[in-house]
Amino acid sequence: PRNLSTQLRNQAPLRCGRSLEMESQKPMFDVEKFDDEFVQKLVYDALVWSSLHGLVVGDKTYQKSGKVPGVGMMHAPIALLPTPFPEIYWKQACEVAPIFNELVDRVSLDGKFIQDSLSRTKKADIFTSRLLDIHSKMLESNKTEDIRLGLHRSDYMLDEETKSLLQIEMNTISSSFSGLGRLVSELHQSLLRSYGDHLGLCSERVPRNASTSQFADAMAKAWLEYNNPRAVVMVVVQPEERNMYDQHWQSSVLRxxxxxxxxxxxxxxxxxxxxxxxxxxxxxxxxAVAVVYFRSGYSPTDYPSESEWNARLLIEQSSAVKCPSIAYHLTGTKKIQQELAKPGVLERFLDNKEDIAKLRKCFAGLWSLDDPEIIKKAIEKPELFVMKPQREGGGNNIYGDDVKENLLRLQKEGEEENAAYTLMQRIFPKVSNMFLVREGVYHKDQAISELGIYGAYLRNKERVIINEQSGYLMRTKVSSSNEGGVAAGFAVLDSIYLN
Ligand code: ADP
Ligand code: MG
Ligand code: MG
Structure with missing residues (x-):
């Protein structure tokens, strides 16, 4: 059930003075008009707030910062002020969250669709192939997952030219920053309470963000369904993790x-x-483990030896609730995203025509590389496309002239390797001047933003226990950078200012 309370929660109480219409006529705030002294004051307060409230990551200059909590901490990279975002698109993104959750669940149950869609990719990409092997084994042994927990983040960019909210991707594994996302919103609210008058901004226009507790609550409910009071939640982690505090926030709420x-x-x-x-x-x-929460296992480097693959299989074979199951994981691949965007495919998984239309509205152009016409176009105008391998975690995509070069290379080398990639329409969000803060220093940069909407889904057999939008995360990066990963060092954490 998609509950009303979620929808209400999404709506920031708009008790601020001026009307929305008036606000949207002019730029929200002009960073040019703030002098350095004023900005430094804000930065100082932001750094203090972050340190006191745990908006922190491991400092890479400290060797132990990825292993030992409390050693070598640094404030998280942040945007100093929330980024203006039109309320209608915010509502649109929130509204589709439960529909995407449901879609993932439905697709995950169709083992044949997953295997067929990825059958050519399997030959070209060894990592996806290993995941598919585990999935096949589960299908062969008729293993079913009665309790299914999804903690997703669907990412969007607002295309400036067409004024449309377009989905970048759906993350079904290790959706990061649900722990820190809430804090960034609270930091921005706090700064606007102090400096809002001077800035001409109202803290209540930053929507409430309960990402940490909503994800933790979903895990807790999954734990309850599993029904073993002595069992624990196991977070599967990388051996070194400088983003550990994001994860510890979740564990802290659970405890x-x-x-x-x-x-x-x-x-x-x-x-x-x-x-x-x-x-x-x-x-x-x-x-005994009730819930396995993967914050590792999404990248080939997470499996340096057979041991890691054995562990993944062992977990999958158990009755523990997996977040995600191998089927949920594969449903989040770029190839499945591209298959779902084909005409008629959503109809196989969803019944409600309005829901289908809402999802389709967010789909950007997506193609497989066996479409000669689109390949020709992409070679002619590579700047209008992004080429994506089946990878997660940022830093893997191909842009610009590299798209052209790679497509030409693949044309020579023959068909098989084609299937490792998907092609996507490049989205061009609005570029604005923003203050980005890293390692205690602010920079004024031309930046673009990507909105992530968290979604939690829990069901036990036919009973849907949770299906809701669960907070959000804005990520902002300098516009000259193609990729957007915060952990990968490209972007900063941000929140939104509704206008
Ligand atoms: P990953 O799973 O590695 O995060 P994404 O599909 O999210 O892969 O791509 C990484 C980043 O690349 C995104 O955060 C975004 O900044 C950029 N990107 C991806 N797709 C597009 C696109 N179609 N148009 C513009 N930028 C994109
Ligand atoms: Mg991803
Ligand atoms: Mg991404």
Whole structure:
């Protein structure tokens, strides 16, 4: 059930003075008019606030900062002020969140669709092939997942020319920054409470963001459904993780609000310490695991040896609730995104025509590389396309002249390798001057933004327990950079200012 309370929660109470119409006539705020002294004051307050409230990441100059909590901390890279975002598109993005959640669930149940859609990719991409092998094994043994937990983030850019909200991708594994996202919104609200008058901004136009607790609540409910009071939540982590505080925020809410214990294990540790009992219970380090929350396992580098693959398979074979299951994981691939955008495909998974129309409205142009006409076009105008391999975590896409070069190379090398990629229409969001703060210093940059909407979904067999929009995250990057990953060092964390 998509509940009304979620919708209401999305709407910032608009109690500020001026009317929305008046606001939207002029630029929200002009960064040119602030002098350095004033901006430095804001930066100082933002740095203090971040340090006191845990809006932090590991500092890469400290060797131990990815391993030992509390050692080598740095404020998270942030936008100093929230980025203006039109309210109608914000509402549109919130509205489709539960529909996308439902779509992922439906697609995940169609094993044949997943295998068929990725069958050519399987030959060209060894990583996807390994994931598909695990998926096949589960299909062969008729393994079903009764309790299904999805913690997603659907990312969008607002295309300036067509004025449309277009989906960049749907993340179904390791959707990051639900822990820090809430804090960025709160930081911006706090700054606007102090400086709003001077800035001409009202803190209440930054929508409330409960991303941390909504994800934690969903995990807690999944834990309840699993129904073993002694079982723990296991976060699958990378051996070194400078974004650990984002994850610890989640665990902290689980412990303090829900009294649920979290353990953190790498895939290698799961291989060493893990086993599955005859009744399906996953035991790791002597503890039963109710929910497995993957914050690793989405990239080939997360599987340096067979041990990690064994661990992934072991988890999948168990009765623990997996966030995500192998089927949810594969449903989030770029290839499936592209298949879903083909005419008639959404209709196979969703019944409601209005819902289908709402999703389709967010789809950008997506093509496979076996379409000669689009290849020709992309070679002629590569700047209008992005070429994507089946990867996650940022830094993997191909842009500009490299698109042309790669397409020409693939044309020579023959068909097979084609299937490793999808082509996507390049989206061009509005460029504006913004203050980006990294390592204590602010820069005024030409920047563009990408809005991520979190979605939580939980069901047990036929019973949908949660299906809601669960907060948001804006990410802003200098417009000259193609990629957008915060952890990858391209972007900063941001929130939105409704206009
Ligand atoms: P990943 O799973 O690695 O995050 P994405 O599809 O999100 O892959 O691409 C990474 C980044 O590349 C995005 O955050 C965005 O900044 C940029 N990007 C991706 N697709 C497009 C597109 N169609 N138009 C413009 N920029 C894009
Ligand atoms: Mg992704
Ligand atoms: Mg992305």
């Amino acid at each position: 303090e609000k829900h009294n649920i214990v979290t353990i953190r294990k790498t895939l290698a540790e799961v291989e060493n310490e893990g086993r599955v009992q005859e009744d399906g219970t996953l035991i790791v380090g002597g503890q």
